[in-house]
């Protein structure tokens with residue numbers, strides 16, 4: 187057993203981090219705030235060229251032939267870079283939908299509301315990035331289907347919570363062409379939850395980094411606010427949440443790759459639960475460390491809190507996940 | 516990243532599991548929790564059994580008489596022992612986890628020859644005399660004074676919270692040899708025989724009603740200078756060796772015990788009907804996620820220790836997270852007992868079934884409270900994370916010398 191990142195994994199992460207900082211710095215990303223197209227397709231293709239979407243596609247099919255754990259390491263960097271767009275859905279589609287792997291086709295994912303499900307009776311389906319998608323995959327519960335996004339009757343929602351995640355309300359998702367069966371749909375949910383967890387770990391880490399930077403620079407009472415214990419402890423708790431969630435996400439993804447070491451569904455469910463919490467709590471804590479500045483649109487820390495809120499709704503709710511974990515007890 | 520065991524790790528686990536299956540049934544019955552001499556006999560007897568089978572000090576280096584197991588094997592060792600319900604390290608804790616490793620790292624050849632083997636055999640028990648009434652978190656302010664007199668130190672002062680003092684043969688003692696105010700630059704590490712004249716041991720009762728720790732009054736206790744480990748006034752550095760051990764893989768057994776407590780709690784919830792409540796199930800599911808994540812974090816820390824050779828700062832992060840989860844688990848399980856959790860003795864259950872696990876759960880809830888205090892409070896641990904991992908500025912004046 188060796189649960190440390192390998193040198194290759196560290197290099198992979200470094201490469202993606204550099205790509206994000208160089209090609210998609212925050213000030214550039216922010217130019218598209220609150221527009222219906224927040225994804226820079228040229229940069230998307232560069233991510234694809236770096237292998238982001240085809241990491242687990244077998245080499246024989248033109249992919250990198252790596253594992254989900256490698257992908258989790260990379261997705262943490264995409265999360266920390268606040269990279270917008272349907273990263274996880276396009277990753278899941280690579281190798282199954284032509285063009286997803288090379289970035290020429292951007293794939294989104296929506297879940298068809300199930301009538302019997304408590305609490306969703308009057309709520310329409312909310313789809314992300316609809317106007318810029320090339321393909322929409324719908325999780326029908328018992329399988330996946332493929333829908334032409336242009337054929338979806340939708341109303342764009344003004345002022346989406348995360349200004350880099352445009353949203354549309356869809357009263358009725360059209361029936362699509364069948365894409366895959368129940369087992370594949372379950373695999374998408376599991377692998378998708380693991381990678382969304384990795385994005386959340388990245389957000390949690392970034393929220394902590396900017397809080398620490400600010401706490402070092404900002405002075406009050408004649409000293410840096412980071413020397414006050416109340417501030418220090420907010421930051422220390424951010425580290426604890428991030429490290430715990432990262433270990434859980436890596437274990438979840440690795441259990442998918444190495445099924446003999448444990449129950450992958452359980453490991454991923456727990457990982458997503460804790461990663462969601464880490465990102466949400468760190469987003470709030472980081473705003474707190476920034477004081478009034480943290481409540482301004484200009485200072486970007488709110489973006490992490492908002493993205494975390496969006497990602498926390500992916501692949502089921504926290505309550506679903508906790509209940510599923512309890513079922514195995 | 517690879518979670519699969521290597522062939523040698525798998526073989527180590529299999530061999531250990533087989534040995535546990537044959538040797539645990541021969542164990543004497545557990546002693547009553549408040550009978551310390553009986554507990555000492557039980558714990559040291561188990562240590563002797565481990566020694567005879569070649570499993571004593573698996574984590575110790577070969578030159579110290581240990582097995583020099585890799586950090587991963589140490590993890591396997593602790594997992595297997597806990598899963599087989601083997602006895603806990605108990606009174607051997609300080610010797611095996613603090614004093615022994617310190618003597619190995621910093622002791623003279625004579626000290627190694629004298630002290631190490633008896634710890635491994637379970638012949639001698641150690642306690643830790645670090646904290647003082649006026650020096651807890653701020654350990655570097657300790658005042659117990661040692662004055663050199665020929666080839667002896669004459670020690671006067673008091674120590675507090677000394678676990679297992681009543682049954683210990685030796686104490687790893689921190690004393691002030693430098694001038695007043697010399698803080699961490701004037702501390703020396705001594706081996707104090709507990710039968711030395713001038714030691715007065717006064718047991719302190721814990722909130723659980725037990726007497727696990729004591730106050731030590733030291734009145735001109737004479738300790739041979741040959742019992743000094745490391746140089747005079749260099750005891751702080753020597754101490755850091757032990758404290759980092761304490762924050763390494765020390766919680767593996769506790770974590771598995773928590774997993775067991777969760778499953779006991781779920782059994783109880785099924786029995787009382789509380790399991791029908793989705794809120795209760797969600798809490799249990801959440802605790803399971805946390806315990807799984809803590810197990811993953813342990814593996815990460817162990818892997819890091821395997822690479823770097825030292826238990827890293829990850830142990831501090833682990834302790835903070837584990838403490839919170841364990842305290843929440845305690846609340847959860849006690850809550851399931853409703854008002855029957857208000858006494859440590861179980862009333863007769865109305866379903867006519869076996870006894871309710873009341874004692875365990877009350878005890879665990881109470882013990883959980885000490886987790887955020889013992890071995891460095893959670894506040895101090897947060898300071899450490901903020902200052903040493905994140906590099907935030909020190910908070911004057913208590914910068915150096917926090918435990």
Ligand SMILES: Cc1cc2nc3c(=O)[nH]c(=O)nc-3n(C[C@H](O)[C@H](O)[C@H](O)COP(=O)(O)OP(=O)(O)OC[C@H]3O[C@@H](n4cnc5c(N)ncnc54)[C@H](O)[C@@H]3O)c2cc1C
Pocket residue numbers: 415642643644645646647648650651652653675676677678679728885888889890891892893894895898913918
């Ligand atoms: C069950 C148990 C067993 C123990 N066994 C041993 C043993 O065998 N040998 C031994 O030597 N010691 C032992 N200890 C002592 C333990 O290490 C100390 O209790 C601990 O270090 C805290 O010191 P204190 O009790 O003096 O509390 P204090 O240091 O007085 O702390 C009181 C409160 O103030 C807070 N505080 C103090 N300083 C700061 C700061 N700088 N910033 C923020 N908050 C601060 C603390 O977090 C705490 O909440 C044991 C303790 C317990 C509970």
